[in-house]
Amino acid sequence: MQAVILAAGEGNRLRPLTRSRPKAMIPVANRPIIEYVIHSLLENGIRDIVVVVGYRKEYVIRYLNQLDVPIQVVVQERQLGTADALRSAESEIAGDFLLLPGDNYISPTSIARIKTERNAMLYTEHPSPSNFGVVVIKNGFVEKILEKPEDAPTFTVSTGVFSFTPDIFGYLRSNEIPDAIAGMLADGEKIRAIPAEDWQDAIYSWDLLKMNARMLRDLAPATSGTVSTTASLRGRVRIGKGTTIGENTVIQGPVVIGEDCEIGPNAVIMPQTSIASRVKIEPFTYLKDSLIMDDVTVGSHSRIVSAVFGQGCILGDHTTTYPKEAFFEVGGGVTKSEFGAVLGDGVRAAPFTTFKNCVAGNNVSIEEGRVVVGLIEDNTRVI
Numbered sequence: 129m130q131a132v133i134l135a136a137g138e139g140n141r142l143r144p145l146t147r148s149r150p151k152a153m154i155p156v157a158n159r160p161i162i163e164y165v166i167h168s169l170l171e172n173g174i175r176d177i178v179v180v181v182g183y184r185k186e187y188v189i190r191y192l193n194q195l196d197v198p199i200q201v202v203v204q205e206r207q208l209g210t211a212d213a214l215r216s217a218e219s220e221i222a223g224d225f226l227l228l229p230g231d232n233y234i235s236p237t238s239i240a241r242i243k244t245e246r247n248a249m250l251y252t253e254h255p256s257p258s259n260f261g262v263v264v265i266k267n268g269f270v271e272k273i274l275e276k277p278e279d280a281p282t283f284t285v286s287t288g289v290f291s292f293t294p295d296i297f298g299y300l301r302s303n304e305i306p307d308a309i310a311g312m313l314a315d316g317e318k319i320r321a322i323p324a325e326d327w328q329d330a331i332y333s334w335d336l337l338k339m340n341a342r343m344l345r346d347l348a349p350a351t352s353g354t355v356s357t358t359a360s361l362r363g364r365v366r367i368g369k370g371t372t373i374g375e376n377t378v379i380q381g382p383v384v385i386g387e388d389c390e391i392g393p394n395a396v397i398m399p400q401t402s403i404a405s406r407v408k409i410e411p412f413t414y415l416k417d418s419l420i421m422d423d424v425t426v427g428s429h430s431r432i433v434s435a436v437f438g439q440g441c442i443l444g445d446h447t448t449t450y451p452k453e454a455f456f457e458v459g460g461g462v463t464k465s466e467f468g469a470v471l472g473d474g475v476r477a478a479p480f481t482t483f484k485n486c487v488a489g490n491n492v493s494i495e496e497g498r499v500v501v502g503l504i505e506d507n508t509r510v511i
Contacts, residue, residue, distance in 0.1 A: 129176070129243060130221060131169050135162055135230030136182030136204040136213045142333045144472030144489040144506060145438055152230035153187045155421060156336060157343035157402045158384050160191060162230040164343065169226075170197065171236035172243055178220045179230065180204050180213045188230075210288075211300045211308055218297050227305075229288040233339060235326035242291050247312070248320040250289040252327050256463075259331045260285035261306050263321065270319040273306045287327045332456075333487065334467040336436050340419045341400040344382035353385075356393070368405065386422070410445065418449075418468075427479065434468040435483070438490070441471050444479035452485040456503065472506065 139151025146154070152162040162179075169177060175197055181188045182204035192199045204216045214227065224246060228234060234250070242248050249270055251263050262280045264271040273286060290305070295317075299308035309319065328339045349364045353371030363381030367373065371385055374392030379385075383397050386405035391397065395409050398416035403409070407420055410428035418435040426432060427445030435449040449468030456463055469483035472490035477483075480497045488494075489506035498510050 129174055130223065130225040131174050131177050131228060132214065132217050132221070132225055133162065133165055133177065133179045133228050133230040134210055134213045135188050136180050136185075136207055136216075137210075137231070138183040138207065139231060141331055142336075144487070145333050145336075145436070145470070147490050147506070148184070148439075148473055149187050150181075150184045150231075151330075153184070153191065154231075154330075154336065155402075155404060156233075156330075156340050156419065157347065158386050158404055159343070161233065161330075161339075162188070162191070164233045165228055165230055166195070166197070166199075168234055168236040168239050169228075172239045174226070174239075174243065176200075178202055178217050180217050182207050182213070209302075210305045211302060214305065215297065215300050221294055221297075224291065224293050227288075227290045227292055229329075231329070232288060233326070233328040233342065234287060234289055234324065237325040238287075238289070238327060241322050241325065242289065245291045245320055245322065246293055247317060248291040248322055249309075250287040250324040250327070251284050251321050252287055252324045253283045254285045255283065256331075260329075261288075262286075265321045268321055270309065270313065270321050272313065273309050275304065275306045287324050287329075289324070289327075332463065332465065333436060333470040334434075334465050336419055337400075337417060337434060337467060340402055341417070344384065344400060344402065347382045347384055349381070353387075353389075359392070363399070374411070404439075421473075432468070434466075436467075436470045438471055438473040438475065440473050441475040441477075443475070443477045444481065444496070446480045447477055448482045449486075450482060450484045454485040454502070456487070469500075 135152040139146040153160045178200045180202045202217045204213045262274045263284045299311040330336045347364045351367045352369040353367045355373040356375045358375045359373045359377045365381040366384045368387035370388040377392035377395045379397040385403045390408045394411045396414045400417040403420045404422040408425045413430040415432045420437045421439045423440045425442045430447040434451040451468045453466040470487045474491040477494040478496035482499045484501045486500045488504040494510040
């Protein structure tokens, strides 16, 4: 069986993190999201995989070229929606196939439930259904899909994972897959509704924290770096080669730390934290429930909780992220959230900076002693 993975989109609501990378390539638990999708397909014996790329396509292509399994790459020249992305792959499709988003996690068990079905969809329950395609199901079959309705009639949503025959291409008359589904249903075609076993999506940048925690549940512990004899590692902890864990540092898993990092001494890394490569965590700093990307420095005596830090951030000593519930306006809508900070790439913060429920754009610079709240646009200087 073939599989088509759609990885052409930007993920606008995850800005600033997607300004420089497609959503499918955001690292979660130190692996790009699309890697989890490919792994789930391989676990089901599906190796004939087509990936549709578009926005920042060079990032995806470079990653796919490093894999042991051959992947067919198709380019969507302009980002005109999911149906257009699927049309781009039509010439590569030889028969029945699975269609999957490259920026969601889907478990191997979920794929096993749908891979032998013809014209089927995986669905799940979600507390915020209006962010997705809401599905009305009757007697085990899809009755209709409502794309991001303001008033959702049900909490049942589409995961974006479908099993299709090549007949679907005759229904791709608009730019979105739900319109093709509506056409099929109008013609009397049946689409079986199958519950997913496990599925995760990150609609907003702070949702990456929940996805990170989920991915760390399956972490395989391993230590390749240098760990001080006075350091304490508890639970599932994975440490990459070239990384140094300093004296009296405490790490409570699940925690993953990449390659060539400097942690501590006297640091505390608490559960649900992923630290990428070439990261420096200076002494007496506390991290919990956070996602730290490559080449980040966090100064000494800092307290980082519920934070996502983009690549290359440099944060001075006594930096604090303070989780606080607030309303955010994103993508034309308003949503309530609680987190400490989301920092884009290259943020610079002087000592004694406090972030409270803050999204700071790429290359923001913050002077000493500031309390930063809300949305800060790219390239802003906070004085």
